[in-house]
Amino acid sequence: xKTLYGTELPNPLMLGTAQYPSPAILEQAFxxxxxxxxxxSLRxxxxxxETFWRMIRDLGVLVLPNTAGCHTVKEAxxxxxxxxxxxxxxxxxxxLIGHTDSLQPDVFQLVEAARILTEDGxxxxxxxxxxxIVGERLLTAGCEVLMPWGAPIGSGRGLNNEYAxxxxxxxxxxxxxxxxxxxxxPSHAARAMELxxxxxLLNTAVARAGDPAAMARAMKLAIEAGxxxxxxxxxEARDMxxxxxxxxxxxxxx
Amino acid sequence: MKIVxxxxxxxxxxxxxxxxxxxxxxxxxxxxxxxxxxxxxSLRIGQALNDGDRVEVLSPMQGG
Numbered sequence: 185x186k187t188l189y190g191t192e193l194p195n196p197l198m199l200g201t202a203q204y205p206s207p208a209i210l211e212q213a214f215x216x217x218x219x220x221x222x223x224x225s226l227r228x229x230x231x232x233x234e235t236f237w238r239m240i241r242d243l244g245v246l247v248l249p250n251t252a253g254c255h256t257v258k259e260a261x262x263x264x265x266x267x268x269x270x271x272x273x274x275x276x277x278x279x280l281i282g283h284t285d286s287l288q289p290d291v292f293q294l295v296e297a298a299r300i301l302t303e304d305g306x307x308x309x310x311x312x313x314x315x316x317i318v319g320e321r322l323l324t325a326g327c328e329v330l331m332p333w334g335a336p337i338g339s340g341r342g343l344n345n346e347y348a349x350x351x352x353x354x355x356x357x358x359x360x361x362x363x364x365x366x367x368x369x370p371s372h373a374a375r376a377m378e379l380x381x382x383x384x385l386l387n388t389a390v391a392r393a394g395d396p397a398a399m400a401r402a403m404k405l406a407i408e409a410g411x412x413x414x415x416x417x418x419x420e421a422r423d424m425x426x427x428x429x430x431x432x433x434x435x436x437x438x
Numbered sequence: 439m440k441i442v443x444x445x446x447x448x449x450x451x452x453x454x455x456x457x458x459x460x461x462x463x464x465x466x467x468x469x470x471x472x473x474x475x476x477x478x479x480s481l482r483i484g485q486a487l488n489d490g491d492r493v494e495v496l497s498p499m500q501g502g
Binding site (some may be wrong): 200201202203204223224225226227228229230232233234236237240249250252258262265266267269270271337338388389 | 444445464465466467468469470471474475476478479493495496497498499500501502
């Protein structure tokens, strides 16, 4: 697997920490998933921050803070600065939301914020669309990872535009690409890996499943299967049948 | 003086940001901003507060 800013992940799954029925179930899900990265956020202190932080620290995984819910460059940059201090990491999952219903990234502000943060020493993981030109601009701004959406956050629709995601993989063969958002089923995650993506970031599909720990394990296995399949050089699909059993030597029996 | 702390108006005695954190019982791992600008922890002692300031005190939370 490609490294993310020089860090090699133990497994290509990055898992969110929100929406679990309980902290105990969150812990179980992380154990079953084998995820090496946990995404977290910053919110107004209400007394629960320290307990949550201790639990995340005890998971023994890398922490990727996000700028979820930010709508302006200033807001995102301030949030990133605060996250760097609290979580003691240069990593930031940069989210700049442009649309309330789809949570589609505002890619113009995203590029601007990525540039500012990179210049300030951050290692930026931009949550972006599958637009190639935006991807190029983000790389120029200093990003060394791209995280295109599969589908809108929390929608569980899988890979909405596989054509575009395949094009992105082909356009940036040496850049670590992570599918971030939209995964609903293990088959979606497997497909992302079959396309040659380097990792998958998901949250809702596991946290809101009836049995989050079991779904976490299913995601882990699917991602492993997809990754192996990609490395195994799959066959091309074709329109007509091609007999797999040899035709030569077939007896004349009719 | 009267400030807005995490969106709620509040009357406080504190004159600086570090005094405010102590007065309001923020003891854990938090990050701070005053009037929409990040204030690093090392600068809280010298960060004077003024009437009407908007202070944000954030802490780790679940996220996706």
